[in-house]
Amino acid sequence: MHKIVTLLLLFITLSGFSQTTKPKFEGQATSTTSEKVDTRNHAIMPQWRGQQTLGNITFDNDFAGARLNGITQNNDTLYTAIIAAENYPINPSPWYAFKVTSQRPKQIWVHLTYLNAKHRYFPKISRDGKTWQVVDSTDCRLIKGPENKNQSFQENALSESAYVRINVDTKTTWIAAQELMTSPIVNEWSKDILKNKFVSSTIIGKSPQNRPFECLRIGEDKSDSKIMLVIGRLHPPEVTGQFALQAFVEALCVDSETAKQFRKAYTVYVVPMMNPDGVDNGHWRHNTGGIDLNRDWADFNQPETQIVRNFLHQKIDGTQRKLYFGIDFHSTWDDIFYTNITEKPSHMDGLIKRWFDSLEQSIPTYKVNARASKPASAAISKAFFNKEFNAEALVYEVGDNTSRDFTKLKSKTAAENLMRLSLEYLK
Ligand SMILES: [Zn+2]
Numbered sequence: 415m416h417k418i419v420t421l422l423l424l425f426i427t428l429s430g431f432s433q434t435t436k437p438k439f440e441g442q443a444t445s446t447t448s449e450k451v452d453t454r455n456h457a458i459m460p461q462w463r464g465q466q467t468l469g470n471i472t473f474d475n476d477f478a479g480a481r482l483n484g485i486t487q488n489n490d491t492l493y494t495a496i497i498a499a500e501n502y503p504i505n506p507s508p509w510y511a512f513k514v515t516s517q518r519p520k521q522i523w524v525h526l527t528y529l530n531a532k533h534r535y536f537p538k539i540s541r542d543g544k545t546w547q548v549v550d551s552t553d554c555r556l557i558k559g560p561e562n563k564n565q566s567f568q569e570n571a572l573s574e575s576a577y578v579r580i581n582v583d584t585k586t587t588w589i590a591a592q593e594l595m596t597s598p599i600v601n602e603w604s605k606d607i608l609k610n611k612f613v614s615s616t617i618i619g620k621s622p623q624n625r626p627f628e629c630l631r632i633g634e635d636k637s638d639s640k641i642m643l644v645i646g647r648l649h650p651p652e653v654t655g656q657f658a659l660q661a662f663v664e665a666l667c668v669d670s671e672t673a674k675q676f677r678k679a680y681t682v683y684v685v686p687m688m689n690p691d692g693v694d695n696g697h698w699r700h701n702t703g704g705i706d707l708n709r710d711w712a713d714f715n716q717p718e719t720q721i722v723r724n725f726l727h728q729k730i731d732g733t734q735r736k737l738y739f740g741i742d743f744h745s746t747w748d749d750i751f752y753t754n755i756t757e758k759p760s761h762m763d764g765l766i767k768r769w770f771d772s773l774e775q776s777i778p779t780y781k782v783n784a785r786a787s788k789p790a791s792a793a794i795s796k797a798f799f800n801k802e803f804n805a806e807a808l809v810y811e812v813g814d815n816t817s818r819d820f821t822k823l824k825s826k827t828a829a830e831n832l833m834r835l836s837l838e839y840l841k
Pocket residue numbers: 648649652744745
């Protein structure tokens with residue numbers, strides 16, 4: 415009898431273990447913090463930009479999105495890259511991006527080291543700056559500290575540093591933390607979206623470094639009576655969130671009956687690039703004011719958040735217009751939605767809950783991972799949209815390593831279902 419129980423326990427333990435090798439992501443603790451942080455300017459350290467040649471190898475950080483704070487040569491085939499943040503303290507999202515060329519074909523290793531951070535993003539490689547691949551696992555060696563050796567998930571599992579092997583020649587090779595999605599690249603995407611006759615665009619402000627804040631308008635209702643808002647890229651390294659935003663917006667622009675009806679009833683405003691200065695300066699998280707813009711939706715000390723707040727107030731105040739829905743695209747350790755525990759009904763009560771259910775029905779292999787917090791608890795975008803405008807609002811987070819194809823599929827499906835459900839609210 416005792417033996418059977420032991421075997422049974424062993425079986426339960428083993429089967430439980432196999433199911434929990436990748437634990438469910440519970441969300442970032444900081445997103446529910448009740449502490450308000452000071453969002454007045456905090457000095458940043460600009461990065462020196464240019465080319466540096468060591469031996470026959472030239473490293474270059476003089477382009478939009480670049481981040482390489484220093485490079486040294488250890489020996490004929492080994493170089494050490496020093497990567498630092500714009501300022502500290504800062505979240506552990508150590509962005510890097512640089513170009514490398516060699517006067518003659520050669521294989522080198524670059525040791526990626528970080529100032530006050532660990533290695534997070536598995537390197538991506540490109541030969542044209544546009545198409546990217548994940549570096550082959552045999553070409554990247556992760557150096558884990560003793561306390562992280564047996565961890566396999568999220569922040570605890572990060573390596574101290576990483577070595578990446580690159581075949582260099584006279585043609586440029588790009589190495590970056592994620593695919594480069596700078597403000598010029600996103601502007602090109604906007605131009606494509608603008609080819610649709612029901613899309614227009616306005617510049618609703620300028621960033622501190624004078625980059626335009628483009629706002630796309632999708633819809634055919636001239637009165638703008640029912641407004642939705644899509645924003646993204648508050649945090650520069652969150653490229654997978656940008657992919658999701660773009661797939662979402664593209665799906666709002668298709669030729670289906672649902673999309674056409676939706677665009678007659680609702681107007682969607684899209685600000686695809688909320689932190690263009692941070693993105694183009696290769697920042698880890700902040701704007702040029704040195705502030706996390708997703709902690710500034712209560713005090714509005716930063717120009718970037720002020721632009722969107724003013725835009726919404728100018729559009730809505732003193733009119734019959736309403737903000738129905740606000741969505742903010744980000745990236746984190748895994749796919750998750752952060753929602754509001756609403757204290758008063760929104761203009762589309764229950765929409766998000768129904769939307770999640772519909773996503774699971776449309777993608778049977780997918781389970782929604784969502785976490786709700788009180789809108790009063792933090793100065794983040796979803797709280798502002800809900801408290802100020804009674805909108806259904808959420809943060810749409812995509813995992814750093816979530817398959818790019820699945821990211822697009824889920825986001826496209828999310829947009830289709832949102833359009834369908836929104837039309838039901840008109841009945
Ligand atoms: Zn973020």
